[in-house]
Amino acid sequence: MHSLIVNGLHLTGAIIGFFLIYRLSGSPQLSRFTWPFTLVWGAVMAGVMFWNTQPLLEHIFWDFRYCYWLAGELVWHGPQALMGAYNEDKLVFVNLPIVAYLFAPFGLMSPLTASIVFSLIGFGVMGLIWRMLVKMYGLDSREAALLAFALCVFGPLVYTFKVGNTSQYILALLLGGLVMARAGKDLSAGALFGIAAVIKPALLLIGVLYFLRGRWSVVAGGAAVVAGSVVLSLLIFGWDMHVFWYETTIEPFSSNPVLASANQTLKGMVARFEAGDARWQDYDLYVLAPASQLIAQALTLSLVAGIAYAVWRSGRAFRPTNQDIETEVLIIVALGMSVSALSWAHYHVWLLPAIVLLWVRSRQGEPLARLRWPLAATYALLAGTVFVSHSMTLGRFGFASNFIVSHWLWGALATLILLSIVRAQRTPPAA
Numbered sequence: 001m002h003s004l005i006v007n008g009l010h011l012t013g014a015i016i017g018f019f020l021i022y023r024l025s026g027s028p029q030l031s032r033f034t035w036p037f038t039l040v041w042g043a044v045m046a047g048v049m050f051w052n053t054q055p056l057l058e059h060i061f062w063d064f065r066y067c068y069w070l071a072g073e074l075v076w077h078g079p080q081a082l083m084g085a086y087n088e089d090k091l092v093f094v095n096l097p098i099v100a101y102l103f104a105p106f107g108l109m110s111p112l113t114a115s116i117v118f119s120l121i122g123f124g125v126m127g128l129i130w131r132m133l134v135k136m137y138g139l140d141s142r143e144a145a146l147l148a149f150a151l152c153v154f155g156p157l158v159y160t161f162k163v164g165n166t167s168q169y170i171l172a173l174l175l176g177g178l179v180m181a182r183a184g185k186d187l188s189a190g191a192l193f194g195i196a197a198v199i200k201p202a203l204l205l206i207g208v209l210y211f212l213r214g215r216w217s218v219v220a221g222g223a224a225v226v227a228g229s230v231v232l233s234l235l236i237f238g239w240d241m242h243v244f245w246y247e248t249t250i251e252p253f254s255s256n257p258v259l260a261s262a263n264q265t266l267k268g269m270v271a272r273f274e275a276g277d278a279r280w281q282d283y284d285l286y287v288l289a290p291a292s293q294l295i296a297q298a299l300t301l302s303l304v305a306g307i308a309y310a311v312w313r314s315g316r317a318f319r320p321t322n323q324d325i326e327t328e329v330l331i332i333v334a335l336g337m338s339v340s341a342l343s344w345a346h347y348h349v350w351l352l353p354a355i356v357l358l359w360v361r362s363r364q365g366e367p368l369a370r371l372r373w374p375l376a377a378t379y380a381l382l383a384g385t386v387f388v389s390h391s392m393t394l395g396r397f398g399f400a401s402n403f404i405v406s407h408w409l410w411g412a413l414a415t416l417i418l419l420s421i422v423r424a425q426r427t428p429p430a431a
Helices: 003-025 031-052 062-077 079-085 097-107 111-136 141-152 155-163 167-182 186-199 201-212 216-237 239-253 266-275 290-313 322-339 345-361 369-382 399-405 407-423
Strands: none
Touching: 003 031, 003 141, 003 399, 031 141, 031 155, 062 079, 062 097, 062 111, 062 155, 079 097, 079 216, 079 239, 097 111, 097 186, 097 216, 097 239, 111 141, 111 155, 111 167, 111 345, 141 345, 155 167, 155 345, 167 186, 167 201, 167 322, 167 345, 186 201, 186 216, 201 216, 201 322, 216 239, 266 290, 266 322, 266 399, 266 407, 290 322, 290 407, 322 345, 322 407, 345 369, 345 407, 369 407, 399 407
16 A cells, blocks of 8 residues: 555544544534544544554564563573673664663563553553643643544554554653643652653753753752663673663764664655665665765754744743743754654654644634644644555655655654744743
8 A cells, every 4th residue: 555545544534533523522412422432533543553554563562572672581681681682783772771671570571461561551651641731731621532532643653552662651751841840840850851861862952951941950850860870770781881882872873864764854864865765664874975964964053043043032032931941842852853863753752742732822812823724734744654655665756755754854843843933922821
């Protein structure tokens, strides 16, 4: 089946669902059917998407079985056994060694049983995420149902469940950090951000933001968790293990992208254009030519300059409100996943809080109500099924094929632009 057909059917089913949920929830006679329809149609859509989402079913839970479960099983044989999870030729486990102990309980189970248990816990985590988003942004009953359905039909979320990755857990930590920051519990907020950064080091950028904003308790909480994790990891696994981990999983990918279409970054897209062919299942490192490096750097600097202008235009560059800083956190997340060398499709789950924030800020009667349709288009770009057909990998649409398969990147960039518009408003939103 062709990529455009799969995503066309996905979009059609999603539009039908959103429309009917909206109408049912507004009808005094039929409103009682809102949640039954939301859950049933959402489950049907998620099931169809799960079936179509890559990889094929014989490779289901690939990331979990060959990365996280493997690491959890190896540490039962002693710290040095984890060396087998780091491979120079084929990356498996890429996290800081101490993170392997988080998966040690799963290592006592069979790979399939562990994968199922991990997924079931993930469903519970998604319920928590939905609840936090509803509470944080004051969604009404109609919006809560629409959000639940939006989660069901969000392609990167279905993808992270199919491959067994941790992106939904990271999202829960990020939201928890924002909730704690709102409540004035900065140390706890920093600790949650720190745990997220230990698992996904790119999220250390959040700590940099809070440092620049002088939120020292947040920084202290995060620094304590990160530093403590690193020290404990060194004590248990030794220096040599960490050098090997850094040389095999961090250093090579710090500046070099891969051509695979699942890599949704500016560098990844530039690399695919430079390569000129459709090696979109190639996960080997690709070294950009100097000219392409300059193009990627220029695009990155343009984004940073645009964000800086938005912050300056608000008139609150040096006196940000708490809501301003929260928006900046979401901007940092969107920027980081767009300009890094590697950013997989399932990372775009982390943009869901930004989508909800933009929804709230574009309600009818709000100053930014004009953003509602651009937001709908942005969600459509982000929510696509993670499926690239064989004909698409052969470049069926020529030069345009790369633009088409990079739609998660376009969605992330659109999210970044919309968040910057929100941050640029001279009048802060009512608390």
